[in-house]
Amino acid sequence: MAKFKNSCIIDDDPISVFGIKRSMKETNFSDNVVVYTNGQDALDGLTKMIDEGKKLPSIIFLDLNMPIMDGWEFLDDFIKIPNTNTDKVIIFIVSSSMDPRDIIKAKNYNMVNNYILKPILRKDLVRLMSELDIKQP
Amino acid sequence: MDTTVHTIPIQEAPIALATVDRNFYFLNCSDQWLEEINLGDKNIMGKPIYEVIPNIPAEFTNLLENCLTTGNIQEEELRHLSPEGSSAWYKWRIKPYKTSNNTTVGLIITCLNTTNTKRAKELLRDAENVAKMGGWDLDLITNTVYWSNITKVIHEVPLDYEPNLETGINFYKEGESRKTITKLVHNAIMYGEPWDTELQLITAKGREIWVRTKGKAEFINGKCIRVFGLFQDIDDQKRAEIKSTQIQERLDLATSVAQIGIWEYNVHEDILEWNEQMYELYGVKKEGFKGVYDTWKACVHPDDKARCQQEFDMALAGTQEFKTQFRIIKPDGSIKHIKANAGLFKDTNGNITKMVGTNWDITDQINAQLRLDKNKESFKGSFESSSVGMALVAKDGSWMDVNNSLCLSLGYTRKELLNLTFQDITHPEDLDKDLSHLQPLLDGTGDSYQIEKRYFHKTGRIVYVVLTVTAVKGIEGNLSHFISQIMDITPRIEAKKKSDQFLEITKNQNNSLLNFAHIVSHNLRSHSSNLSMLSNYLLEEEEENERKIIERMIFDASDSLHETVEHLNEVVQITTGAQEQMREVDLNNSIMNVEKNISALLSEKNVECDINIDPKHKVKAVPAYLDSVLLNLFTNSIKYSSPLRKPKITVTSKKMGKNIIVDFKDNGLGINMKRHGKKLFGMYKTFHQHEDAKGIGLFITKNQIEAMDGKIEVESAVDKGTTFRVTLNAE
Numbered sequence: 001m002a003k004f005k006n007s008c009i010i011d012d013d014p015i016s017v018f019g020i021k022r023s024m025k026e027t028n029f030s031d032n033v034v035v036y037t038n039g040q041d042a043l044d045g046l047t048k049m050i051d052e053g054k055k056l057p058s059i060i061f062l063d064l065n066m067p068i069m070d071g072w073e074f075l076d077d078f079i080k081i082p083n084t085n086t087d088k089v090i091i092f093i094v095s096s097s098m099d100p101r102d103i104i105k106a107k108n109y110n111m112v113n114n115y116i117l118k119p120i121l122r123k124d125l126v127r128l129m130s131e132l133d134i135k136q137p
Numbered sequence: 138m139d140t141t142v143h144t145i146p147i148q149e150a151p152i153a154l155a156t157v158d159r160n161f162y163f164l165n166c167s168d169q170w171l172e173e174i175n176l177g178d179k180n181i182m183g184k185p186i187y188e189v190i191p192n193i194p195a196e197f198t199n200l201l202e203n204c205l206t207t208g209n210i211q212e213e214e215l216r217h218l219s220p221e222g223s224s225a226w227y228k229w230r231i232k233p234y235k236t237s238n239n240t241t242v243g244l245i246i247t248c249l250n251t252t253n254t255k256r257a258k259e260l261l262r263d264a265e266n267v268a269k270m271g272g273w274d275l276d277l278i279t280n281t282v283y284w285s286n287i288t289k290v291i292h293e294v295p296l297d298y299e300p301n302l303e304t305g306i307n308f309y310k311e312g313e314s315r316k317t318i319t320k321l322v323h324n325a326i327m328y329g330e331p332w333d334t335e336l337q338l339i340t341a342k343g344r345e346i347w348v349r350t351k352g353k354a355e356f357i358n359g360k361c362i363r364v365f366g367l368f369q370d371i372d373d374q375k376r377a378e379i380k381s382t383q384i385q386e387r388l389d390l391a392t393s394v395a396q397i398g399i400w401e402y403n404v405h406e407d408i409l410e411w412n413e414q415m416y417e418l419y420g421v422k423k424e425g426f427k428g429v430y431d432t433w434k435a436c437v438h439p440d441d442k443a444r445c446q447q448e449f450d451m452a453l454a455g456t457q458e459f460k461t462q463f464r465i466i467k468p469d470g471s472i473k474h475i476k477a478n479a480g481l482f483k484d485t486n487g488n489i490t491k492m493v494g495t496n497w498d499i500t501d502q503i504n505a506q507l508r509l510d511k512n513k514e515s516f517k518g519s520f521e522s523s524s525v526g527m528a529l530v531a532k533d534g535s536w537m538d539v540n541n542s543l544c545l546s547l548g549y550t551r552k553e554l555l556n557l558t559f560q561d562i563t564h565p566e567d568l569d570k571d572l573s574h575l576q577p578l579l580d581g582t583g584d585s586y587q588i589e590k591r592y593f594h595k596t597g598r599i600v601y602v603v604l605t606v607t608a609v610k611g612i613e614g615n616l617s618h619f620i621s622q623i624m625d626i627t628p629r630i631e632a633k634k635k636s637d638q639f640l641e642i643t644k645n646q647n648n649s650l651l652n653f654a655h656i657v658s659h660n661l662r663s664h665s666s667n668l669s670m671l672s673n674y675l676l677e678e679e680e681e682n683e684r685k686i687i688e689r690m691i692f693d694a695s696d697s698l699h700e701t702v703e704h705l706n707e708v709v710q711i712t713t714g715a716q717e718q719m720r721e722v723d724l725n726n727s728i729m730n731v732e733k734n735i736s737a738l739l740s741e742k743n744v745e746c747d748i749n750i751d752p753k754h755k756v757k758a759v760p761a762y763l764d765s766v767l768l769n770l771f772t773n774s775i776k777y778s779s780p781l782r783k784p785k786i787t788v789t790s791k792k793m794g795k796n797i798i799v800d801f802k803d804n805g806l807g808i809n810m811k812r813h814g815k816k817l818f819g820m821y822k823t824f825h826q827h828e829d830a831k832g833i834g835l836f837i838t839k840n841q842i843e844a845m846d847g848k849i850e851v852e853s854a855v856d857k858g859t860t861f862r863v864t865l866n867a868e
Contacts, residue, residue, distance in 0.1 A: 013667070014690075015667040015690050016663070019671070065663075073812065095659075097655070097658060099655050101655075118662075118666040118670075119669060119670030
């Protein structure tokens, strides 16, 4: 059985999504992975899950630079979803931006667990899992 | 008739004597009688007395009757008044003439004409009354004091008052006066010294008066038996004298304090008299002063001498009042300015006898005036030559005087400005501000203020100034007018505007540089990270199909990288070297050309175009950029048109100052401005789910417009439409 039952990737770059998925597979990270290509789609999808009484993904990899609704806007709206389960979701920002302004801004969001620079490799997920073990035994 | 009567030679009697019978008919009279009564008709015998004696008063008849009835001697002095008013006094003495049986048979009358002595007495009495002069007498033998009535009146005691030496002396005012009179009386009695002095007396009614007392002693055998003298009320004179002394003293004090010199010139004798101040004014010693006209003339400044002489002569001739100013040179060499006035005294024949005048040192005033003149002159000088605009402004705001700098700043001639008020040329938005600052000065609660404001130049352009207004007050402290300093800061403001513009551009360029750096960091890195990740996978992957997928992705990533590099290069090209390619472009032509180029697309999408551009509107632009901007705006409108409506594009233009504003309006999907407003023009920002949305068009558009010194703004409402407003330079 994988580490997480459900994971979510929100990223408009197919190559990036491919990379994450591949690394997940190699590390047996998640049983199911749901992918959204922008913040709005993700928000709609997640809201629908809540409405249908489905369990939210345990972990979300969120890209910042996306059309329609970017990562920041998604975060802003995600907080507002009236569901107690949302705060149990672990969110990682996954971006190619090394801009310090983005990194600092990310730290201001409590729900954001960490900021990971692209590309996401196997070792990133391995480290991530071991860190989460320490925090959630 | 008794014959003995006839035997007495009455006629020869040495006095005026007459006899009458019981019926007052003349029996006889002496020659003296006729003379004394001074009768014209000497024949009076047998005539009644009333017919003979002229102007007999009624009392005389009483005398005669009394004498007859009582038989006593009657004596009376009577006044005989003529119908013409002249009078004579007679002293009558009447005695009955009796027979041996004691029967009165007639009267013997003597008469003395006392008119002259009576008159002398009356005169004396009148004189005493008029002079308020009384007499007094101290009899040292009987030790009694006699006061005449006048003396009593002066003491304000009743006429039956009986004084003695002690009470007499005690009427004198205690102190100096009483001490003096005691000593004087003592000296008169002891040494026979007479006195004549003025002392103060307290009357019985308590009034304090001045009296003149005069006395001398009478000695018999070396012993003083009597002291007597005169006593006069001189209170009025004395008081007048004291008052006059006071006035004189006051005048002296006034002239001394005011430093007014007073002089008196006796014309005929050439005597010049000066008061103390004159000596001080002229710095001349009183001792060596020769009081003649030439002495004065010698002191007068040589330059003023001839004029003064002329004015003095004209005054003496009566042709002109002596009222002049001149300079004098004091012995120490200093120069004083003197103001002189004089009046003339004439004798009863109208001849000028004296000239009396004043001299007044007005050196300080003259110097003050000179300084004032100099100040005025230097104010006038600095007013005229100041590089700052200056003006004297009346209370109603009209210009009283303006200097050249102000005329230059405002573009009006002096004459034109003087016909205007400051309100006329003040920018209407600044007028209330100026007036509200001015009000305290008009109310007297403020003295000055400084504001920045705008005037209109004669040509209509705005003149920026720093205005300083100061209230000028008159001698009475009332507001007289204003002095305005008007510093033209238009060049400064223009420079500031320009530097603000540069600052804005710099800020924008900085922003775009930062944005650019971010883009480079993000967009290039996203591709490079993909490439590196994929390369790693490729190395590990052995499965052929999977390797094919990865290779495909590597191609895609490298294409994207190439594309991004191209885009960035395009942006770099825009921001460098745009200025050199700027030229005047016909806006309408450009828009029409672009529309023509995409006419196929427009008709395919069934777009309605309403282009309404003023053919006169020309803009400064890089033609290729302008085409690119317009193309991008057209295609954007088509790309994001609403499927619910027939697409419509409206393009209009208007001129605003130096700018042409182009409004590019559509009825498309619209953009959520609240959400996307900030990043609308950012690179790789897209807001719609559209296969062609790359997020590069508006980024390039904005960069191109800014490279042409223009700007682009946007207004939009979701599902209503979007308006892009492009501002470009017209010249």
